[in-house]
Amino acid sequence: MSPLLSVRDLRVRFRTMGPLKALATGVRQPFIDAVCGVSFELRKGETLGLVGESGSGKSTVARAIMGLRPPTSGSIAFEGQEITGLSPAERKLYLRRMAMMFQDPIGSLSPRLTVRSLLMEPFHIHGMKDRDAATEADRLLGLVGLPADFGRRYPHQLSGGQARRVGVARALALDPNLIVADEPTAGLDVSVQGEVLNLLARLQDQLGIAILIITHNLNVVRHITDRMAIMYLGRFVEVGPTEHIFRQPRHPYTEALLSANPEPDPDAVIDRIEIKGEVPSLLKRPSGCEFHTRCRYAREMCAKVFPEPSQSGSDPAHSFKCHFPLEGRWQRAERSLVSPTV
Template sequence: MNAPSAAPPLVRVQDLKVHFPTSSARHAPVVRAVDGVSFDVPRNTIVGLVGESGSGKTTTGRALLRLFAPTAGRIEFDGVDITRLTEKALLPWRRRMQIVFQDPYASLNPRMTVAEILGEALDTHQLAQQRRAARIAELLERVGLDAGHARRYPHEFSGGQRQRIGIARALAVEPAFIVADEPVSALDVSVQAQVLNLLQDLQRDLGLTMLFVAHDLAVVDYLCDEVVVMYLGRVMERGPTREVYGNPRHPYTQALLSAAPVPDPRAPRSRILLKGDIPSPVDPPSGCVFRTRCPHAVDACAQTVPPPAEAGPGHQAACLRLDALQAEPLNRTIA
C-alpha cells in the first residue's frame, strides 16, 4: 500500500456518463452504463473499481482511455481535459494510457509472434527504432518471460504467460497510467497470485498509476490503495481500501463484503442477502438506484439522488440515511 500523495491526482473523473442507444431509432431508449460517476486516481497508487456484473466498471475504465466516447462529464489526465479531443490530438496521450484486457486468449493476435505484438506498439509511437529487438527482450524479462519467447505465437503459451505478454505490451510505450480490466479473472487461482504480485512489483518499481477493475473483493483488498464501489452505473462508496473494508458505510458495500470469503471458515459471520435482481440500466430506479434492493430504503430514497457524504477521512458514501445507519455490523441476514 502506498501513502497518499499531496500532488493533484493523475486522473480525475467528474460526473462521467456513458450511454448507449438500444437501436438506431431517433428516440430509442439508452443503456445508462455509466450515469454520473466521479472519483480521482491519485498518482503512484492502485485504485480498485468493484461491483456486480452490470455495474459499469469496465465501461468506466475504457471510457477513461477514450475507448468509449463519453456522453457527458469530464475526464482530466494530468490536469488536461481529454474528454473531447480528436483521435489525432489523443495520440500523444494514448502513449501515457494503456490497458491490460481481461481475456488473455482473445486479446492477442494469433497470427502475430510475440515480437510483432510488442513491436506494434513501439512502431505506432516510433519508439526504440534503433534497438527494437533489445527493447522487446527487456519487456519480456521485465514480466518474467524469456527473451527467446519473442519468436513464438500466442497459442504456444499458457493463460498466465499470455497475460504476462499483455502486460508487457501495455508497458512497451512506458505509460504513466494503466487500466487493468479484471486481468486475473480468467486465470487459475495459483496463477492469479503470480500475476497480482507482478502487477504490484511493476507499480512500485516503475511508479505506475493503476485503475484495477475487479469483482473479487479479496484481490482488491490485497492490491489496491483505494477502492470505488459501483452499482448500476453510479458510485456508492469510495475511500482508502482499509477504511472502506473496515468500516463500510453504504448498505450495498456491506452486502458485498458480507459475501466475500474469509480465511477462517470458523469465524462468526452472516450473509446480507439482497432482495431481487439488479434493475435494468435502460430503466434504472428513480432517486437512489440501489433503493429497490436496499433493506434500509425510505420514501425519500425514491425522490433524491444521494450526493456523496463524508463518512471518514477521505471516505465518502452516497446514502441519504448515512447518519442513521452508522455502519451497522455485518451480522444480519435479509431474505
C-alpha cells in the same frame, strides 16, 4: 500536486434502439446511461479499484478513459490536459503515457503475431526503428519474467498466466504513468492470480505507475488497492480508502458485497447478506435512491429522494450516497481482521 487523472461527472450513454423504432414504439428515451455522473481522481503511483456487479459500468469507465468510447458528457483530464473529444493524432500522444490490460489474456493478443512482434507493436506504432524495438521487446520479456525464447511463440501457444505476463509487458512498454487493468485476474487460477498481482505491485513500486483496476474480486481489491470505489447502475455509491471501507462500509450495497466475499477461514462465522431481487434495468432506473428496491434498510424516504454524497466523519476521503448509512464497525470484517482464533 494536481492529480494524474481527473474524471468529472462522466456520463456514457448508449442507444438501445434506432430512432425510427423508438418513434414507432413510443419510447421517448431510447438510451441507457451505462455510466452516470462518475467523478474521481487518481494520483501518481496510486491504485484505485473499481468494484461492482456485472453491468454496473466498470468497464465502460475504463473504455471511456482509453478513448474507446466517447463520453456523452463530462470531462476526463490526464496530466492536467482534457482528453475527451481529441483527434486521433492528439489522442495518440496521450495514449503513449497510459496503457490498458484487457480481460481475456489470450484474446487481447493479436493471434497471428509472435510474442516478440506483439511487444514491438507499441514501439512501431509510436515510430521506433525495428532494431531498437526488438531490443526493447527482449528487455520487456525479462522484466515480466518470461524466458527470451518465448518471443517466438504465438498467443495460442501460451498459457493464461504467460499470456497475462505478455499483456503486462505490453502495457509497460512505453513507460506509462497510468495502467488501466480490466479484470487482470479473470480466468487465472489463484496461484497465477497471485503471481500477476505481485508482479503488478512490484512494478508499480519500481516505476511509480498509477493503476486503475477493475474487478469483482474483493480479495484482489484489498490486496493491492489504496482506494476503492463501489459502482451500482453506473454510479459510484461509495468511495474511500480501501481499508477504511472494508472496516466500516457505510452503504448497504457495499456491506452486502463485502459479505458475499468468500472467506478463507473455514471457522469464520459467515453472516452473509443476500441482496434481494434482480439488478434493475438501466432502462428503468428506480426513483430516489436507486438501491432502495433491493436494500434491506430501505425506508419510505429512500424511494423518493436521491441521496447526495456525504462524508464519513472519521475520514473525509470516504464518501457515500445513502440516507441511512450504516454505523459502527462491521461485524465480519472485524472478525477476519482481528481474531484468527481457532
